[in-house]
Amino acid sequence: MPLQSKIKEQLIKGVFFVAAALSIIIILFIFFYLFQQAAPAFQHEGLGIFSTQWINEQQKYGIGAAIYGTLIVTLGAMILAIPLGIAGAIFLAEIAPERLRIILKPIIELLAGIPSIVYGFIGIVLLLSYLRISFMMPTGFSYLAGSLILGIMAVPIIVSISDDAMKAVPREMKEASLALGATKWQTIKKVILPTSISGISAAVILGIGRAVGETMAVSLVLGNIINIPIPPWNIFDSHVTTVTSFIVTEMGESSGLQTSALFASAVVLFVIVAIMSIASNILKEHVQKKFRGG
Amino acid sequence: MVISIKYEKGKTKMLAIPLLVCLIATLLLSGCTQNASKTTISCGGSTTVQPIADACAQAFMAQYSNVTVQVYGGGSAVGIKGVAQGTYTIGDASRAAKQSDFTGITGVNLTDLVQTKIALDGIAIIVSKAVYDAGVTNLSKSQLKGIYNNTINNWKQVGGPDEAIFVVGRDSSSGTYTSINDMLGLNSTTQKLDKAASENAQVKSSVVGQDNSIGYVGLGFVDNTTTPAVRINGIYPDIRTVKDNTYPLSRALFMYTKGPATGAAKIFIDFVLSPPGQQIVAQEEFVPL
Numbered sequence: 182m183p184l185q186s187k188i189k190e191q192l193i194k195g196v197f198f199v200a201a202a203l204s205i206i207i208i209l210f211i212f213f214y215l216f217q218q219a220a221p222a223f224q225h226e227g228l229g230i231f232s233t234q235w236i237n238e239q240q241k242y243g244i245g246a247a248i249y250g251t252l253i254v255t256l257g258a259m260i261l262a263i264p265l266g267i268a269g270a271i272f273l274a275e276i277a278p279e280r281l282r283i284i285l286k287p288i289i290e291l292l293a294g295i296p297s298i299v300y301g302f303i304g305i306v307l308l309l310s311y312l313r314i315s316f317m318m319p320t321g322f323s324y325l326a327g328s329l330i331l332g333i334m335a336v337p338i339i340v341s342i343s344d345d346a347m348k349a350v351p352r353e354m355k356e357a358s359l360a361l362g363a364t365k366w367q368t369i370k371k372v373i374l375p376t377s378i379s380g381i382s383a384a385v386i387l388g389i390g391r392a393v394g395e396t397m398a399v400s401l402v403l404g405n406i407i408n409i410p411i412p413p414w415n416i417f418d419s420h421v422t423t424v425t426s427f428i429v430t431e432m433g434e435s436s437g438l439q440t441s442a443l444f445a446s447a448v449v450l451f452v453i454v455a456i457m458s459i460a461s462n463i464l465k466e467h468v469q470k471k472f473r474g475g
Numbered sequence: 476m477v478i479s480i481k482y483e484k485g486k487t488k489m490l491a492i493p494l495l496v497c498l499i500a501t502l503l504l505s506g507c508t509q510n511a512s513k514t515t516i517s518c519g520g521s522t523t524v525q526p527i528a529d530a531c532a533q534a535f536m537a538q539y540s541n542v543t544v545q546v547y548g549g550g551s552a553v554g555i556k557g558v559a560q561g562t563y564t565i566g567d568a569s570r571a572a573k574q575s576d577f578t579g580i581t582g583v584n585l586t587d588l589v590q591t592k593i594a595l596d597g598i599a600i601i602v603s604k605a606v607y608d609a610g611v612t613n614l615s616k617s618q619l620k621g622i623y624n625n626t627i628n629n630w631k632q633v634g635g636p637d638e639a640i641f642v643v644g645r646d647s648s649s650g651t652y653t654s655i656n657d658m659l660g661l662n663s664t665t666q667k668l669d670k671a672a673s674e675n676a677q678v679k680s681s682v683v684g685q686d687n688s689i690g691y692v693g694l695g696f697v698d699n700t701t702t703p704a705v706r707i708n709g710i711y712p713d714i715r716t717v718k719d720n721t722y723p724l725s726r727a728l729f730m731y732t733k734g735p736a737t738g739a740a741k742i743f744i745d746f747v748l749s750p751p752g753q754q755i756v757a758q759e760e761f762v763p764l
Contacts, residue, residue: 235647236663236664237647237648237663238662238663305680305684309684310684313685319639319641319669319687320641320669320670320685320687321685322669322670400673404668404669404670404671405646405670405671405672405673406668406669406670406671419669419670420668420669422671429673430646430671430672430673431646431647431648431673432648432673437548439648
């Protein structure tokens, strides 16, 4: 009997090990393939890959305009999502009565799980014509539409993680502040926010990561033209694209060096998202240390 | 499992499993080696013909396992020059070969090439229903060019309502994008789009979604209730006008060989012309012969 259970234990251990090893191997294959496919473009273009000229006939493959588009769409999304997200989290963690919180929290977490194509579809059906009419734009396709969709998608992530960070602030600290005669708002401003700031930062970075990597929803509401609008901050222009949206639009029938250049844009994107993910992990660890007295 | 005896039990799994995974991966990847006894033919040129050549090559190689068909792009000129110089077995072109293609090539001339028509290409211009109903039912080729290089940017200029034109097109790697450039005398810096879609169906939905749009699609994507096609120079796009070449945005697609095709190249071209080959032509949104 003990021998049998030992074998069983080893077997289960092995199964889990295979699962873990497999996911690492798959990731390594993806790295390898991505960089291998992108290599010809990096060789051909050098730093020119960051230029803003993408001209098929001349074999010029600069993705600078798409990177710019990703940055500006994400910036717009964050201007919308950060204040809304943090305010929402403060309400959930500190102000909402327990009964309301129990209902709200799962709903907000559910929002984070809605597939992006659904957001994109809502965007193309409702948002575009709304923007076109309200801003008297020639078309609804624009940075603005992309930023709005991405902002809405990032809010639930920021709310949910920031709320966890605020809830992790030890009760004693809050009680001490209130006992000293501070108002609720003073407590939030001087105690809750400063102590949970690294958790909130992690939430924001994760939100940005989602916005940067999002593909379907943005590609539906942008013009997908690789171009920097004039002036560059013209958020109403449709002649814009993001890295993800550009890849999904052009990949279908591309060939040769062009495909490789699209892989190169994927590498750039990969590096951006990897840096963000690492930064958010470091911040999260920082939070955990803080409250474990480490 | 032989290795496992030498090590302590807990660690054996750690060693054996990655080894096993590596072995499986090697086995999976080892299918990529080439067989020396295979005949290889190359087929390159026009990027419009490329999707047809690609899809036909896949189907062809599934049937004739001893032949490898390599498909390349590059453009019609590259295809014609390539077949003349022997770089390609078959040269793809979306236009007829011209004397000027042979400048700088010695020993071969235009008459040495044998032309085979493999498919027809017709592009329909669709507009939003509102624009069509307001009277834009016909455009001249030069008006169309004006719209696609943005020298015409209001529907008023072509007899429609006083509204900005929203110009929808395809991604720059698409064959249809290249075709429109060739037919209208544009290139990727002068074709100015407001929205690039990655598929015909997406062009259609972008045109439906805006009531001031124009777009180009394969013939099969015209729908007169939502996205009516306009006449070009007075001619309506359909299979008949594309076949008799009266429709201005139509052309024939060719495969060229140096001298009559022989061996594997002949079998491949015959396959493209056969019913299954022509079915692939239709699948790739071109008009079969």
